[in-house]
Amino acid sequence: xxxxxxxxxxxxxxxxxxxxxxxxxxxxxxxxxxxxxxxxxxxxxxxxxxxxxxxxxxxxxxxxxxxxxxxxxxxxxxxxxxxxxxxxxxxxxxxxxxxxxxxxxxxxxxxxxxxxxxxxxxxxxxxxxxxxxxxxxxxxxxxxxxxxxxxxxxxxxxxxxxxxxxxxxxxxxxxxxxxxxxxxxxxxxxxxxxxxxxxxxxxxxxxxxxxxxxxxxxxxxxxxxxxxxxxxxxxxxxxxxxxxxxxxxxxxxxxxxxxxxxxxxxxxxxxxxxxxxxxxxxxxxxxxxxxxxxxxxxxxxxxxxxxxxxxx
Amino acid sequence: xxxxxxxxxxxxxxxxxxxxxxxxxxxxxxxxxxxxxxxxxxxxxxxxxxxxxxxxxxxxxxxxxxxxxxxxxxxxxxxxxxxxxxxxxxxxxxxxxxxxxxxxxxxxxxxxxxxxxxxxxxxxxxxxxxxxxxxxxxxxxxxxxxxxxxxxxxxxxxxxxxxxxxxxxxxxxxxxxxxxxxxxxxxxxxxxxxxxxxxxxxxxxxxxxxxxxxxxxxxxxxxxxxxxxxxxxxxxxxxxxxxxxxxxxxxxxxxxxxxxxxxxxxxxxxxxxxxxxxxxxxxxxxxxxxxxxxxxxxxxxxxxxxxxxxxxxxxxxxxxxxxxxxxxxxxxxxxxxxxxxxxxxxxxxxxxxxxxxxxxxxxxxxxxxxxxxxxxxxxxxxxxxxxxxxxxxxxxxxxxxxxxxxxxxxxxxxxxxxxxxxxxxxxxxxxxxxxxxxxxxxxxxxxxxxxxxxxxxxxxxxxxxxxxxxxxxxxxxxxxxxxxx
Numbered sequence: 125x126x127x128x129x130x131x132x133x134x135x136x137x138x139x140x141x142x143x144x145x146x147x148x149x150x151x152x153x154x155x156x157x158x159x160x161x162x163x164x165x166x167x168x169x170x171x172x173x174x175x176x177x178x179x180x181x182x183x184x185x186x187x188x189x190x191x192x193x194x195x196x197x198x199x200x201x202x203x204x205x206x207x208x209x210x211x212x213x214x215x216x217x218x219x220x221x222x223x224x225x226x227x228x229x230x231x232x233x234x235x236x237x238x239x240x241x242x243x244x245x246x247x248x249x250x251x252x253x254x255x256x257x258x259x260x261x262x263x264x265x266x267x268x269x270x271x272x273x274x275x276x277x278x279x280x281x282x283x284x285x286x287x288x289x290x291x292x293x294x295x296x297x298x299x300x301x302x303x304x305x306x307x308x309x310x311x312x313x314x315x316x317x318x319x320x321x322x323x324x325x326x327x328x329x330x331x332x333x334x335x336x337x338x339x340x341x342x343x344x345x346x347x348x349x350x351x352x353x354x355x356x357x358x359x360x361x362x363x364x365x366x367x368x369x370x371x372x373x374x375x376x377x378x379x380x381x382x383x384x385x386x387x388x389x390x391x392x393x394x395x396x397x398x399x400x401x402x403x404x405x406x407x408x409x410x411x412x413x414x415x416x417x418x419x420x421x422x423x424x425x426x427x428x429x430x431x432x433x434x435x436x
Numbered sequence: 437x438x439x440x441x442x443x444x445x446x447x448x449x450x451x452x453x454x455x456x457x458x459x460x461x462x463x464x465x466x467x468x469x470x471x472x473x474x475x476x477x478x479x480x481x482x483x484x485x486x487x488x489x490x491x492x493x494x495x496x497x498x499x500x501x502x503x504x505x506x507x508x509x510x511x512x513x514x515x516x517x518x519x520x521x522x523x524x525x526x527x528x529x530x531x532x533x534x535x536x537x538x539x540x541x542x543x544x545x546x547x548x549x550x551x552x553x554x555x556x557x558x559x560x561x562x563x564x565x566x567x568x569x570x571x572x573x574x575x576x577x578x579x580x581x582x583x584x585x586x587x588x589x590x591x592x593x594x595x596x597x598x599x600x601x602x603x604x605x606x607x608x609x610x611x612x613x614x615x616x617x618x619x620x621x622x623x624x625x626x627x628x629x630x631x632x633x634x635x636x637x638x639x640x641x642x643x644x645x646x647x648x649x650x651x652x653x654x655x656x657x658x659x660x661x662x663x664x665x666x667x668x669x670x671x672x673x674x675x676x677x678x679x680x681x682x683x684x685x686x687x688x689x690x691x692x693x694x695x696x697x698x699x700x701x702x703x704x705x706x707x708x709x710x711x712x713x714x715x716x717x718x719x720x721x722x723x724x725x726x727x728x729x730x731x732x733x734x735x736x737x738x739x740x741x742x743x744x745x746x747x748x749x750x751x752x753x754x755x756x757x758x759x760x761x762x763x764x765x766x767x768x769x770x771x772x773x774x775x776x777x778x779x780x781x782x783x784x785x786x787x788x789x790x791x792x793x794x795x796x797x798x799x800x801x802x803x804x805x806x807x808x809x810x811x812x813x814x815x816x817x818x819x820x821x822x823x824x825x826x827x828x829x830x831x832x833x834x835x836x837x838x839x840x841x842x843x844x845x846x847x848x849x850x851x852x853x854x855x856x857x858x859x860x861x862x863x864x865x866x867x868x869x870x871x872x873x874x875x876x877x878x879x880x881x882x883x884x885x886x887x888x889x890x891x892x893x894x895x896x897x898x899x900x901x902x903x904x905x906x907x908x909x910x911x912x913x914x915x916x917x918x919x920x921x
Binding site: 125126128129140141142143145146147148149150151152153154198199204206208218229231233236237240244247321322324325326327328375376377 | 503504512514523539540837850851857860861863867
């Protein structure tokens with residue numbers, strides 16, 4: 125419990141630094157919220173659904189009379205989510221999830237803010253950009269399959285051999301190559317370039333990378349999508365999110381631009397345990413304010429302070 | 437015991453699903469039922485409970501196909517203002533728990549129904565929010581926390597180091613016809629002590645409760661705590677040679693003294709097989725409000741009396757004697773209490789019990805384990821808030837932000853990013869605002885109680901500066917961007 129409280133305190137503190145407000149909703153919801161088409165169960169639900177649900181139900185927010193809703197809204201929550209699955213693989217049926225969502229900001233600024241939150245959280249846990257990365261892409265690229273890219277490249281006159289060579293070497297991880305292929309007028313490219321430019325300004329550019337293979341499993345993302353991953357390639361995604369500008373209309377209301385992420389409590393703990401196996405990195409508020417963290421070497425019991433940015 | 441026909445259909449109710457961490461991790465398991473949300477009236481048609489008339493308010497008439505924006509019947513959403521209040525209240529619970537040196541624990545809100553099957557006719561076990569999961573297992577959204585706690589203590593095994601002093605703040609559920617507009621869920625702060633057989637434990641718990649009230653600005657003139665002991669009833673039943681196995685039932689019936697008439701109580705007691713003599717004896721003792729009178733009736737050798745006298749003596753020592761009083765009619769409605777029981781009440785008599793608890797030394801054996809002496813209380817989040825409202829003690833908890841960073845031109849969005857970012861790394865809560873008029877920004881600053889407004893403008897930025905405005909004093913000055921703290 126102490127560990128959970130500590131982790132949730134980190135979530136809350138980052139949310140505070142980002143000026144988000146905390147909200148909560150019942151863990152029990154009407155099933156209708158998750159079933160949209162006849163026979164199709166939307167089990168892959170971002171809990172941002174709840175934000176929308178709350179947006180509707182809060183007495184101070186009338187049902188989309190835009191005048192009375194003061195946008196943008198920046199809300200976070202830490203709640204328990206459930207699923208029912210046959211327990212063959214010893215998987216969990218519940219986890220806690222930290223969600224941050226921004227409503228009413230159509231620009232890439234919103235995604236940039238969310239990525240800063242994620243990076244801040246990692247830094248507070250003593251995790252560095254050499255441990256973890258964040259892959260970024262955009263749904264506007266469409267389901268750009270390898271075949272489609274190949275076709276595009278070939279249409280520019282390259283031989284199929286050359287095309288294959290390009291794709292293999294780059295594995296669609298180069299934004300500039302993508303720009304070459306698609307042209308800079310394409311919205312997806314413009315968005316991503318903007319995001320990377322923000323990343324420089326926010327000073328987290330070394331954490332993120334473009335990777336067209338990121339699509340995320342949720343049907344309603346409409347723009348930028350991202351997920352954090354362990355650079356050692358071991359674990360499932362640590363967190364993930366993206367833009368979903370057209371979700372509210374599926375609930376019968378007017379759309380509001382929205383984006384957010386969900387960050388579960390299980391993978392991060394496994395990850396932190398792994399990299400912290402030999403050392404314990406403690407981040408207390410007073411150290412943090414001075415840009416430092418406290419490192420304890422478990423074998424020798426030495427303890428000292430290190431600049432957060434210089435942790436290795 | 438809850439009859440199957442009264443349990444809610446699972447079809448309409450679902451736990452919020454989780455975000456899949458990989459695209460392949462969740463499978464669409466086949467659903468037997470198809471729902472078309474646009475015309476579905478939630479909680480009505482196919483549910484086995486008769487929630488019709490009262491439901492009219494819950495669905496929105498406007499917009500054909502708009503999803504129902506209300507949370508499930510009897511539950512609450514917590515938008516930011518309500519969330520701030522809740523956080524404040526829970527922080528009080530946590531702080532008192534910390535002062536009393538208790539450790540925080542937690543358990544799943546979903547438990548096996550078997551944990552709550554007690555055949556004593558308690559209201560709590562007749563209003564279970566229970567259902568069958570997809571594996572055919574009977575599960576329940578917990579109606580109370582103590583059994584989960586007991587389960588965790590048993591799980592720790594023989595190696596557990598007593599005493600244990602644990603607290604938790606968790607949500608509890610009940611399923612009830614919504615005719616009276618009652619809630620189906622509430623949060624409850626629980627404190628429990630395991631392994632202390634003496635009255636010291638109850639004395640500690642009472643101190644926690646009093647400390648909490650004091651922190652909220654409530655005094656002993658506003659609120660009192662009635663104290664008695666199940667052993668009083670036990671002693672009376674012994675006097676009339678009533679069999680042991682009727683004890684729990686008798687307690688549950690007697691607990692309804694405030695809600696049913698005396699005749700109804702007597703009737704229920706008789707129907708358990710008690711003689712009219714015993715029933716009269718019980719009712720008489722229950723009306724006693726003085727410890728000395730009780731001693732007269734039962735004798736001073738009796739444990740009930742000794743325990744209570746000890747508790748009152750502790751109360752003097754702890755300094756909260758004016759908060760508590762003996763009242764033999766307090767038995768509390770849970771089957772498993774075995775000793776001292778208590779409940780806090782509003783002296784003006786308007787509200788239901790604010791919190792309640794007691795000793796339950798024989799709960800663990802009902803779960804097949806060895807008994808460990810235990811006592812604890814549950815303190816809900818609803819009545820206390822009503823009380824605070826009544827007394828005008830509900831705090832005003834505004835939002836609080838350190839800085840607002842506002843670029844005056846779109847081309848300055850980059851610099852605004854780096855300024856906001858570095859301030860956040862220094863521990864300041866920063867709201868980065870864009871695409872708004874300056875007038876809005878000032879209003880916003882007031883709304884969210886920002887300390888400073890940092891304006892990033894072209895002419896200043898060209899000189900490497902930003903404009904800082906201290907909102908409380910209205911001072912304004914320029915600062916070098918790199919030197920901003």
